[in-house]
Amino acid sequence: MNDMMGEPARPGRVTLQQIAERLGVSTATVSLALRASPLVAEATRQKVQDLARDLGYVYNRSAASLRTARTNMIAVGVNDVVNPYFGEILAAIEETLAGSGHTVLLGTYSDDPAKQDRVLATLKEYRPDGMILCPANGSTGEALAMIASAGIPVVQITREIEGIGLDVVASDDGVATRLALDHLHELGHRRIAVVGGNDTMSTGRNRRITYRAWLAEKGLPLDPALLVTGLGTRDTGFAGIQALLDLAEPPTAAVCMNDLIAFGVMMGLRQRGREAGRDFSVVGADDVREAAMWAPGLTTVSTHPSEQGRRACERVLVRTVNPALPAARIILPPTLVVRGSTGPAQR
Amino acid sequence: MNDMMGEPARPGRVTLQQIAERLGVSTATVSLALRASPLVAEATRQKVQDLARDLGYVYNRSAASLRTARTNMIAVGVNDVVNPYFGEILAAIEETLAGSGHTVLLGTYSDDPAKQDRVLATLKEYRPDGMILCPANGSTGEALAMIASAGIPVVQITREIEGIGLDVVASDDGVATRLALDHLHELGHRRIAVVGGNDTMSTGRNRRITYRAWLAEKGLPLDPALLVTGLGTRDTGFAGIQALLDLAEPPTAAVCMNDLIAFGVMMGLRQRGREAGRDFSVVGADDVREAAMWAPGLTTVSTHPSEQGRRACERVLVRTVNPALPAARIILPPTLVVRGSTGPAQR
DNA sequence: GTGAAAGCGCTAACAT
DNA sequence: ATGTTAGCGCTTTCAC
Numbered sequence: 001m002n003d004m005m006g007e008p009a010r011p012g013r014v015t016l017q018q019i020a021e022r023l024g025v026s027t028a029t030v031s032l033a034l035r036a037s038p039l040v041a042e043a044t045r046q047k048v049q050d051l052a053r054d055l056g057y058v059y060n061r062s063a064a065s066l067r068t069a070r071t072n073m074i075a076v077g078v079n080d081v082v083n084p085y086f087g088e089i090l091a092a093i094e095e096t097l098a099g100s101g102h103t104v105l106l107g108t109y110s111d112d113p114a115k116q117d118r119v120l121a122t123l124k125e126y127r128p129d130g131m132i133l134c135p136a137n138g139s140t141g142e143a144l145a146m147i148a149s150a151g152i153p154v155v156q157i158t159r160e161i162e163g164i165g166l167d168v169v170a171s172d173d174g175v176a177t178r179l180a181l182d183h184l185h186e187l188g189h190r191r192i193a194v195v196g197g198n199d200t201m202s203t204g205r206n207r208r209i210t211y212r213a214w215l216a217e218k219g220l221p222l223d224p225a226l227l228v229t230g231l232g233t234r235d236t237g238f239a240g241i242q243a244l245l246d247l248a249e250p251p252t253a254a255v256c257m258n259d260l261i262a263f264g265v266m267m268g269l270r271q272r273g274r275e276a277g278r279d280f281s282v283v284g285a286d287d288v289r290e291a292a293m294w295a296p297g298l299t300t301v302s303t304h305p306s307e308q309g310r311r312a313c314e315r316v317l318v319r320t321v322n323p324a325l326p327a328a329r330i331i332l333p334p335t336l337v338v339r340g341s342t343g344p345a346q347r
Numbered sequence: 348m349n350d351m352m353g354e355p356a357r358p359g360r361v362t363l364q365q366i367a368e369r370l371g372v373s374t375a376t377v378s379l380a381l382r383a384s385p386l387v388a389e390a391t392r393q394k395v396q397d398l399a400r401d402l403g404y405v406y407n408r409s410a411a412s413l414r415t416a417r418t419n420m421i422a423v424g425v426n427d428v429v430n431p432y433f434g435e436i437l438a439a440i441e442e443t444l445a446g447s448g449h450t451v452l453l454g455t456y457s458d459d460p461a462k463q464d465r466v467l468a469t470l471k472e473y474r475p476d477g478m479i480l481c482p483a484n485g486s487t488g489e490a491l492a493m494i495a496s497a498g499i500p501v502v503q504i505t506r507e508i509e510g511i512g513l514d515v516v517a518s519d520d521g522v523a524t525r526l527a528l529d530h531l532h533e534l535g536h537r538r539i540a541v542v543g544g545n546d547t548m549s550t551g552r553n554r555r556i557t558y559r560a561w562l563a564e565k566g567l568p569l570d571p572a573l574l575v576t577g578l579g580t581r582d583t584g585f586a587g588i589q590a591l592l593d594l595a596e597p598p599t600a601a602v603c604m605n606d607l608i609a610f611g612v613m614m615g616l617r618q619r620g621r622e623a624g625r626d627f628s629v630v631g632a633d634d635v636r637e638a639a640m641w642a643p644g645l646t647t648v649s650t651h652p653s654e655q656g657r658r659a660c661e662r663v664l665v666r667t668v669n670p671a672l673p674a675a676r677i678i679l680p681p682t683l684v685v686r687g688s689t690g691p692a693q694r
Numbered sequence: 695g696t697g698a699a700a701g702c703g704c705t706a707a708c709a710t
Numbered sequence: 711a712t713g714t715t716a717g718c719g720c721t722t723t724c725a726c
Contacts, residue, residue: 103452124405
């Protein structure tokens with residue numbers, strides 16, 4: 001009787017068990033039927049799925065995870081989601097994972113190693129099937145290595161902590177720097193500044209090393225005043241270009257650590273009445289979507305952020321299936337994208 | 348003997364049970380000890396925590412969730428994480444939730460209602476303690492209402508689907524529009540364009556209604572050519588300003604639906620050799636971080652994205668504790684931020 | 695202050 | 711093609 005009237009079938013509290021009882025079958029059958037297993041008869045499948053829908057049944061992944069030891073979550077840790085570079089990576093990851101039935105568990109740590117370690121410790125407790133992480137500036141690999149040795153696949157993205165034997169998906173910093181420098185050299189530039197970066201993270205370190213090597217190859221002198229240290233923000237570019245223009249012998253071009261810095265430089269140039277591409281050449285790095293939207297467009301070395309995100313997903317998913325794989329370094333070749341912000345050197 | 352040698356204590360596979368056995372106590376005690384319950388003796392607590400650390404024990408939240416029916420996850424659904432506006436909201440949410448021991452489960456749907464429904468259905472299965480959602484453009488409230496009626500607290504952010512009785516945290520569109528228009532009016536502008544927006548989402552609808560009302564109040568004519576429809580992207584602004592400048596009688600100022608559009612307008616102005624603030628006035632909306640970084644800085648009506656994120660978190664957490672609360676509309680007052688992109692009307 | 699026991703909702707052998 | 715059974719790892723009464 002109670003059965004006919006039915007409690008309001010509070011959806012969200014419906015379980016396999018209840019469906020099984022109403023239908024007079026076992027929970028095992030319901031479980032299989034809901035997943036459209038070929039083991040169950042078509043008619044049963046239909047009945048089960050219909051009732052599940054009517055009852056407002058919602059699959060409980062916590063329960064399934066406990067049983068299967070898989071969560072279908074991938075944890076993603078980045079420093080800052082507002083930065084469009086990380087935004088594009090995160091968007092690509094989310095998109096790719098959604099396609100394979102996974103969901104993103106997000107953590108951020110603002111380039112703070114201590115916060116990174118706390119965040120990662122929490123993420124680990126959710127038992128994600130894998131993690132895609134961009135290490136905080138200055139962090140050691142300890143936390144990452146711990147996670148990996150606890151059996152969770154970890155892939156580093158964009159930045160690399162060397163020597164901890166973990167997968168990496170990144171762009172080739174040396175090639176990127178050379179692409180930018182060679183482009184400017186062909187345009188006749190000889191005094192070229194480097195804006196942004198520092199030596200505490202692989203990316204900055206690699207690029208600065210390449211800069212020095214390149215100068216030596218071209219027989220050009222190294223002027224420390226042309227090396228502007230700073231974070232990868234618009235401010236760094238804006239302030240950096242002011243200092244450079246105030247030099248007794250200013251550069252005629254700048255290679256920036258990333259696009260945000262380059263935008264800051266372009267903005268700073270305008271402030272001083274100069275026009276990028278005509279009076280001063282600027283090259284960015286990453287090719288975030290905004291780079292194409294500027295007037296003039298930003299000449300930049302693309303590090304293919306979306307592609308990095310996609311490759312990192314593929315890698316982490318592969319490792320999910322085959323945890324014993326040796327660590328891979330997936331280094332994407334950067335490409336030069338010439339737009340209007342670079343032009344022939346003035347004489 | 349095997350016990351002394353010890354298996355390599357594969358961390359990640361250590362359970363409460365194992366700690367309990369090694370220590371000769373019950374799992375109940377271990378559970379309490381790990382959470383530093385006052386019910387267990389200090390000495391026991393110490394022993395348990397030490398061994399847990401040594402063994403590399405990792406708390407299994409799936410198991411705990413199954414038991415407690417709480418996951419400590421909050422699902423966040425937005426259209427696009429690359430958009431800095433949503434980026435800032437997401438960052439604020441992540442930051443706020445981390446402070447209260449919650450983690451963000453992320454879903455995106457690119458303003459596609461069908462994709463939104465699929466994404467939300469998946470997120471629901473993880474049984475998040477609550478959801479913070481910005482509805483996709485053109486979506487009905489059905490999916491959201493279903494979730495809420497399944498007992499998961501839902502708060503809408505930024506955009507509102509009316510009449511479904513769910514919490515909202517947003518900014519006052521009408522006030523924002525008036526703030527922008529009044530500012531321009533005081534500067535002497537009389538032909539003012541509105542760039543971006545459409546009538547399929549609350550935000551655009553509300554602002555356009557206000558625009559018409561405001562014109563009427565000021566006794567100004569409504570010129571449909573001054574209403575540029577479009578998405579909230581830089582392109583919309585860039586293309587929109589070209590069309591406006593080509594008009595027989597162009598406007599002297601533009602109010603943009605958001606900052607991205609305003610950036611596009613400023614870029615387009617420059618392309619035509621005009622300078623924002625001097626030759627043409629432009630007002631944005633939202634006040635994303637980038638707005639202050641432009642030269643000239645963008646005059647904009649701040650909708651306080653971070654504050655919206657924070658308030659949404661507070662609200663969803665409150666509802667977690669007290670699900671019976673009546674729906675609240677938390678409408679933040681926008682504020683005008685005057686920078687260099689607006690100036691006196693030319694005559 | 696600690697232990698025993700039950701159970702959250704699901705899946706996977708194994709049996710029939 | 712379906713049912714039985716056991717158990718994933720944790721928390722929570724309720725005893726002692």
